Amino acid sequence: MHETTLRIPVETSEENRTAVILAHDLSSETGDEKLDAITRFAAALCGAPIALVSLVEKDRQRFLGRTGLDVTETPRETSFCAHAMLGSEPMIVSDATRDPRFANNPLVTGPTGIRFYAGMPLISEEGVPLGALCVIDRVPRGGLTPLQKQGLRVLADDVMARLETRRHARVARAAFDESEVKFRVLADTMPQMVWSTRPDGYHDYYNARWYEFTGMPPGSTDGEGWNGMFHPEDQERAWEVWRHSLATGDPYQVEYRLRHRSGEYRWTLGRALPIRNEAQEIIRWFGTCTDIHEHKLAMEEREVISQELSHRIKNIFSVIAGLIGFAARADPQFAETAKGLRERVLALGRAHDFVRPHSSKSRPSSAPNSLMGLLEQLFAPYENTPGERVAVSGEDAAIDDRSATPFALLFHELATNAAKYGALSNDDGRVSLSIAGYSNALWIVWKETGGPPVKRKPANAGFGSQLLELSAVRQLGGKVDRAWEEDGLCVTIVVPRSALSRQPMDG
Missing domain, CATH: 3.30.565.10 (Histidine kinase-like ATPase, C-terminal domain)
Known part of the structure; x- marks a missing residue:
């Protein structure tokens, strides 16, 4: 990778640091059709056969946009633009053979045959020279008209606007890529299955734990494929809850049986929250799946035991009421008292039956x-x-x-x-x-x-x-x-x- 060296006076270390950053940001720049279109217009405006967008680096100058020239770069020591970028006004060379700086330059004496050069400096937002937008002719010329100079300045501003936009986009993309890498590393180290969807609910990411649990090939459960991993009896219910969350933005939470790589269906708790932008629009859903199978079985077993114990307690009330009735029959003098006591015991039985744990049938x-x-x-x-x-x-x-x-x-x-x-x-x-x-x-x-x-x-x-x-x-x-x-x-x-x-x- 090449690094841009700026041969200009610098007054502070901050300027040096800025130059290095810009060099790194633009070191991978390549030509594009927009810059080529600007050079075509510049050539037509100035009546020149050649126009270039040149980025001057340590050992070379690269042409990010070009018209009328086949080569994409030349050595820095032959660069006209390395001189042009140091000023604030267009650098004009009417006849390079008569200019001591360029008379012996291979681009002048060789096949390229440069005679006329006019270059407008390309300056970054931080004030760092990067190169030039130039027009070149193979015959000497007197210079540029005021309109041509103005047009070249406007086009140079357009070039810099494009380069700055590309630079900022690349920095933002790099930051996003770094954040994405960190997220994936974090997600893959979690014991839970992690997934993410687009705002419309399209599943486009699962962490390694999901594929490890399900045994499915990466990408096979993208889109709506995730629902096919659920037990057939749970699929419609899970879809209904998910559709409700997508329509309302409410948090998603549902229990379902998820198919394990062994073929067994295991109870899983699915949760998801929406991520919103400053306008409160949902831009992403992030969710997790937690294996709760053992916990679910333990709860079901505990519920069965609780129901059985409660049922036995209810039977005790019936036994006590029966013993009271038996005692009343054996001692008629106790009959009236026994009747009231028996009714109270049965009332307690009804109260216990009302609040005790129930199954769906006994509730x-x-x-x-x-x-x-x-x-x-x-x-x-x-x-x-x-x-x-x-x-x-x-x-x-x-x-x-x-x-x-x-x-x-x-x-x-x-x-x-x-x-x-x-x-x-x-x-x-x-x-x-x-x-x-x-x-x-x-x-x-x-x-x-x-x-x-x-x-x-x-x-x-x-x-x-x-x-x-x-x-x-x-x-x-x-x-x-x-x-x-x-x-x-x-x-x-x-x-x-x-x-x-x-x-x-x-x-």
């Missing part, structure tokens, strides 16, 4: 982990259709196994007492249960109407009252207020949101 019809869903299950024995005798309204709330048990005991007790003594003990009574959410608490109001008239507050707190206190206050950390109004019992329960679920709640 309750109501929304899982929902307070209203649990209430629907608890009140079902007291009405033929939901809402017929007990109307629940207001805000729903997420619950888990921690709060489901005390809620089940609390509302089972209220419903049982209403069926024995209150609004559900006749055909006309109704119960309204309203739920209102505030930032830190849930307010629940149980209001009975249409039942037997309430004459007075009970003198003594029975087991039911103690159970309400145990459930709402001690287990849920809330408060209970009971009012024996003339048209029926009204119970207000305040429960902190932190007691409802282990998951964080929105305010």
